[in-house]
Amino acid sequence: MSFTAPKGSYDILPPDSSTFLAVRDALSRPARLAGYEYIETPIFEDTGLFARGVGESTEVVSKEMYTFDDKGGRSLTLRPEGTAGVMRAVIEHKLYAGQLPVKLWYAGPNFRYERPQAGRYRHFTQVGAEAVGVDDPMLDAEVVALAWDGYRTLGLRGFRLLLTSLGDETCRPPYRALLQSFLSNLDLDADTRRRAEINPLRVLDDKRPQVRAQLDGAPVMVDHLCSECAEHYDGVRTGLAAIGVEWEETPQLVRGLDYYMRTTFEFVHSGLGAQSAIGGGGRYDGLSAAIGGPDLTGIGWALGVDRTLLALRAEGVAVPAGPRVQVYGVPLGTTAAARLFALTAALRAAGVPADMAYGSRGLKGAMKAADRSGAAYAVVLGDRDIEAGTAQLKDLRSGDQVAVPLDALIATIQEKLT
Ligand code: AMP
Numbered sequence: 001m002s003f004t005a006p007k008g009s010y011d012i013l014p015p016d017s018s019t020f021l022a023v024r025d026a027l028s029r030p031a032r033l034a035g036y037e038y039i040e041t042p043i044f045e046d047t048g049l050f051a052r053g054v055g056e057s058t059e060v061v062s063k064e065m066y067t068f069d070d071k072g073g074r075s076l077t078l079r080p081e082g083t084a085g086v087m088r089a090v091i092e093h094k095l096y097a098g099q100l101p102v103k104l105w106y107a108g109p110n111f112r113y114e115r116p117q118a119g120r121y122r123h124f125t126q127v128g129a130e131a132v133g134v135d136d137p138m139l140d141a142e143v144v145a146l147a148w149d150g151y152r153t154l155g156l157r158g159f160r161l162l163l164t165s166l167g168d169e170t171c172r173p174p175y176r177a178l179l180q181s182f183l184s185n186l187d188l189d190a191d192t193r194r195r196a197e198i199n200p201l202r203v204l205d206d207k208r209p210q211v212r213a214q215l216d217g218a219p220v221m222v223d224h225l226c227s228e229c230a231e232h233y234d235g236v237r238t239g240l241a242a243i244g245v246e247w248e249e250t251p252q253l254v255r256g257l258d259y260y261m262r263t264t265f266e267f268v269h270s271g272l273g274a275q276s277a278i279g280g281g282g283r284y285d286g287l288s289a290a291i292g293g294p295d296l297t298g299i300g301w302a303l304g305v306d307r308t309l310l311a312l313r314a315e316g317v318a319v320p321a322g323p324r325v326q327v328y329g330v331p332l333g334t335t336a337a338a339r340l341f342a343l344t345a346a347l348r349a350a351g352v353p354a355d356m357a358y359g360s361r362g363l364k365g366a367m368k369a370a371d372r373s374g375a376a377y378a379v380v381l382g383d384r385d386i387e388a389g390t391a392q393l394k395d396l397r398s399g400d401q402v403a404v405p406l407d408a409l410i411a412t413i414q415e416k417l418t
Helices: 015-035 046-052 060-062 082-092 139-155 172-184 190-198 200-206 226-244 305-315 334-349 360-373 383-388 406-417
Strands: 044-046 064-068 075-078 102-111 123-133 159-165 261-269 277-283 298-304 329-330 354-356 377-381 389-393 402-406
Touching: 015 102, 015 123, 015 139, 044 046, 044 305, 046 060, 046 075, 046 082, 082 102, 082 298, 123 139, 123 305, 139 159, 139 226, 139 261, 139 277, 139 298, 139 305, 159 226, 172 190, 172 200, 172 402, 190 200, 190 305, 226 261, 226 305, 261 298, 261 305, 277 305, 277 383, 298 305, 329 334, 329 360, 334 354, 334 377, 334 383, 334 406, 377 383, 377 406, 383 406, 389 406
Parallel strands: 329 354, 329 377
Antiparallel strands: 044 075, 064 075, 102 123, 123 298, 159 261, 261 277, 277 298, 377 389, 389 402
16 A cells, blocks of 8 residues: 555655745745734634635635534634635734734645646645735735735746726625626526626636627726725725836636625736636725624735746746755764764854765765765865864865865855855
8 A cells, every 4th residue: 555645735845845945935025024924823714714704605615625524523624715814813813903904924735625737736835915904005006016026036027917906895786786787698508697696707707718709898897996996996006006016907807715805916927827827816805894803904915836836937937945055074984973973063053054974875975975965065074184183175066175174164164155
């Protein structure tokens, strides 16, 4: 009997795993620079939180959740997205009672029972950011720009920002009715008709040519915004333009989660095929109240780490992840091994990434390991060196080797590495 990673999941192995960490770090860095603080919430939550927060009628909730009863009979669900859990924590701990907006970022796995394909997994990683409690359009612009900056600083160029406004509880219901009446005159199959009843905005996003062909002239939300929403949307665009963020007006943009209103956006990448969304988000002013909290506004995004990695690969952009270690110890004999063991520990304590050969491999095997380690220098130590109070410091790129006094070794290495 042998096992493989469950369908729709995969292992992130070295050396790719350091790129994964570097990408996760780079995507959250702009948010950290803007004062967003780290939050970690449980990977499972009360099932009701997602049913109420994400929306019963969404695909995510109705078809894709990993739901189970624990031994105490509670229905729990592995989180399919991050915002509902973060909002639950903000409400539970009254974070909104302090300074507003509450600015938070997070990173971690999410779970959706989707049909796996390239770029779509059942276990995937997101970096997220949320700004809660202020509905200033400039804050929307900040949030969007933080994602934009994350992708740009990674070196991604082939992505686009799609932007629209989904209106609010004042202007969306009449627009929804208008759209429904438009859709009722089209030639649609039974399933799509049903969707038009439950969530007509989703029909606008239908990719099938026979549906697309009939959608020309369909009313779009941005043409029917109330004056507050129109003004808010103008404010967002003014903010984005002021800092050089470029977007495409995308009135047919809808997203898979029910809680979005007003500012809504998605980042897509041309090198990914069908699963082109590398991140997305929007304003969710109704979410807090929907899950039993006070009337709190909020805006945020989630960026897909897995798909960002695929996009970087598609563009041929290498993310510098740094070498595994910079120094590798090669001991000749047991006395030397004990000395090198202590020296390696001292190097690490001085902040120099270091490793050494374990198990008596002999000079040749240990030198090969040193080369493979990616280190810039090998420290070769034998009994004769110990007697002389020196070690051999070998530059693994040039092959040059010099004897360095043991008590000056760490300082010498530090100097050479800077
Ligand atoms: P969402 O939470 O659906 O708004 O998704 C935000 C981002 O997470 C998307 O733009 C994707 O980059 C990523 N994502 C969502 N679902 C998956 C999935 N099943 N596999 C990989 N990445 C995903």
